Amino acid sequence: MTVQITPAELEIMKIIWDRPGLGASEIAGALVDQQDWTIKTIKTLLTRLVEKGALATTSEGRRYLYTPKIARKAYQKTAAGQLVDRLFNGRAAPLVAQLADARGLTDEDIAELEALLGTLKS
Amino acid sequence: MTVQITPAELEIMKIIWDRPGLGASEIAGALVDQQDWTIKTIKTLLTRLVEKGALATTSEGRRYLYTPKIARKAYQKTAAGQLVDRLFNGRAAPLVAQLADARGLTDEDIAELEALLGTLKS
DNA sequence: CCCTGTTGACCACATTTGTAGTCGATCTTA
DNA sequence: TAAGATCGACTACAAATGTGGTCAACAGGG
Known part of the structure; x- marks a missing residue:
């Protein structure tokens, strides 16, 4: 069972593949032109991607930076x-x-x- | 919005693309080696495909024959x-x-x- | 002619997906 | 230092999806 990435999640992955190490709000910034999601939605998708093992997190202060775990x-x-x-x-x-x-x-x-x-x- | 065919539905479509004009139980027969679905499941998928406009039906007696509406x-x-x-x-x-x-x-x-x-x- | 099996119609229900809201902790700025 | 902004954790909830059940009508075998 390969990790299943949904279409919405894929949009997030694409941003992080392009610029690994962003935090949630920066990802929101990068998506603003493209998707009409609130930051809440983006955070949910990020959490799910981490649960699925598609992203890894690093703590930076009280926030997370996200990097791809799947190339x-x-x-x-x-x-x-x-x-x-x-x-x-x-x-x-x-x-x-x-x-x-x-x-x-x-x-x-x-x-x-x-x-x-x-x-x-x- | 193109008609969205899910993975399970696609298995059904493939059978009907190969042999248009089958009824539900024949489709079940064709899938038996391949999928572990009951006839009930197959009928549900058929109904959904018809609703979506991916299949068309012809009545033959008290049953339906299915043909692709999407090539x-x-x-x-x-x-x-x-x-x-x-x-x-x-x-x-x-x-x-x-x-x-x-x-x-x-x-x-x-x-x-x-x-x-x-x-x-x- | 009655029983049984089959048919479509309709219903059920857990899981996944899309889209967000609440809340308590913390950071920041006036 | 007090109020608002922001963070992650947790919760919500409708629609789609996978999987199958119930039921009434009917067709066919004995």
Whole structure:
């Protein structure tokens, strides 16, 4: 059972992945443009993420600073793996095909994918 | 707001995408190896999927036959798009990179991806 | 023709998720 | 030094989700 991070919690994780070591009110500040949450809501989400083992805390005076306990890349891997397993029979190519069809790939994407395939070919 | 299909519901959808027009007990039969659900549970999930507009029903005698109202590909596209937006800044290449890193790509995947990239290059 | 099994309709209930409120302790500022 | 701001702990509560139960109608086997 991988740690399950909900959509709302993920928004918090993204902030902390970008800037580890923030306190609750700074996270609220970073989210203000983006989410319409009160500080209370953010604190609840932070608590839940700590309970789940997704964040670690350090005390600084009477407040907590939050750092990721689950790395962004690790989470990206599980999430991508889950999607591909659940919906694409574990195969990456059809997933990319649907993405390309749904929204197109940027030139940059195409270039990066080519480079990636190059490194993978034995 | 795209129709939200939960993980449990998705298992049902997959059966019906494969074999549209089944009734509840046949779906239960198809799931028996895979899920440990009673017929009651399956019927509840079917009802919810109909309420959500993901399935359509036809009456056959005193039972219902279920067919997809949301196509598999359409759902794959939304789900893939959501993942890529929420976790990869909308970029496909990093998603594939994480997948490759997490579980490797099969030779077939690599070949298909190359073919796909070929068709996309203007 | 009666019993049994199956069907959909409706109900139940714990857990998770989204969104916040209360409270006592503490920090800060006038 | 007293009042307000802020902190974490704890509580609240509706909606969604997972899982299954009840019940009345009906269909089919003996």
